[in-house]
Amino acid sequence: MRKIKKILIANRGEIALRVMRSAREMGIKTVAVFSEADRSALHVRFADEAVCIGPPPSSESYLRIDKIIHAAKNTGADAIHPGYGFLSENEDFAQQVEDAGLIFIGPSARSIELMGRKLAAKAAVAKFNVPLVPGTSEPITDVLSAKKVATQIGYPVLIKASAGGGGKGMRIVEHEGEFNEQMERAVSEATSAFGDGSVFIEKYVTQPRHIEFQIFGDTHGNVVHLFERECSIQRRHQKVIEEAPSSVLTPKLRNAMGEAACNVARAANYYGAGTVEFILDEKMNFYFLEMNTRLQVEHPVTEMITGIDLVKLQIRVAEGEKIPFTQDQLTMRGHAIEIRVYAEDPANNFLPDIGTLKTYKRPDGNGIRIDDGFEQGMSVPFYYDPMIAKMICHAETREQAIAKTIRAIDEYEITGIETTLGFCRYVLEHDAFRTGDFDTKFVEKYFRPEVLKRKPEAEEEMLAAALSSLLIAPGTNTHQKPAADAPGKWKKNRTL
């Protein structure tokens, strides 16, 4: 047991602030690091101390292991929290932090390394009877035999980079005729992105849901899961709305997936917070996808339904404490939804829309949590991830959580840049979302930029026309619902 007195947070923005808040409640001092672009950032102002570690590009600041460890040593910090992104899944960083005599608030370098290589991870978890997507267990070297495997598992197949991440080096092959071409592309993409061109084949699940489990391990060999998060609403293979619990898991399936997630952790001798990602097919078969060896962006939905502060738990486990509860003591309460507010333009293929937050007014009220790193008048820096905020709403039921989220979106006022607020509202109002009948193809299937571009006046005119036609024809059905993909009523706060 080693009590932590001062933590350096090797990150920026909302996650740096979020970690600092929990540390402060525990009586632990905090050290911020920042690049020259972040001099007046909120995480810098909040911390007890702050150290500038270099110019704006992350390769010269937030990714500089040497500068970060130096800053920790200089300020007398005894631990480093990596947040998510940046160096959080870099095994060299975890190792060097430990070698410098500091505590890394995360898993061991060996667990990070194992789970960072997709094929090695699959081989390790297979020994623990975790279901895997059918596919090859070795890198493909010979196209002919790879094609044979593809025919055996059946098209469509997915070619994936073993060193992959962020959806890079991934190619769908619909039929044998395009195998060679797609394989060439996957290999060249993987080589340029990861310096490692090895690829493998998986069955392509055509209508998958992305369901992940929050797990926690300690250094005494205990592993628990804190239930699931449904993350199927994605654009560009990246999540944008998450919720807990998932509306499709039965208690039986939840137990089976939770147990498989704990086994993944056991296969990696895992301690700390981790996330085991699964895909679920339309027949409710689940398959291990990968494990993220860090705190996840969407961790607050789990905190809302379990009442557990995951950062405090990370810190306690890093100090050598046992997890202070058992699996049986955990229960879920209510329903939580997170929407990610990105500075990007849904009407323009979700491209980043960097600029100044001319107006920035957050919603408020019971059951609403906003994790952000901005104030009115600040600019969204061009160098980093364009997420402005995460808004998490908690209520007794899913229906109430949806209503609360929509109410809060309408209260959120952001001008000066385009955001994903209107897009999230559209999803939350959609029948497919409300009934729970959706998968990772939601955006592809239902979203068209036009649904957000409609002018409020045009909508009012439509309503007026609809009303007058009802008045003219009194015998008509007055209970007609709008089409499933009709735009939601949205009147203000949008930067149209």
Ligand code: ADP
């Ligand atoms: P990365 O590490 O690049 O993020 P993942 O393996 O986590 O790659 O997959 C990213 C996303 O791609 C998943 O959330 C899922 O939507 C999709 N995906 C991955 N594997 C499959 C598969 N075998 N079939 C269908 N979709 C998949």
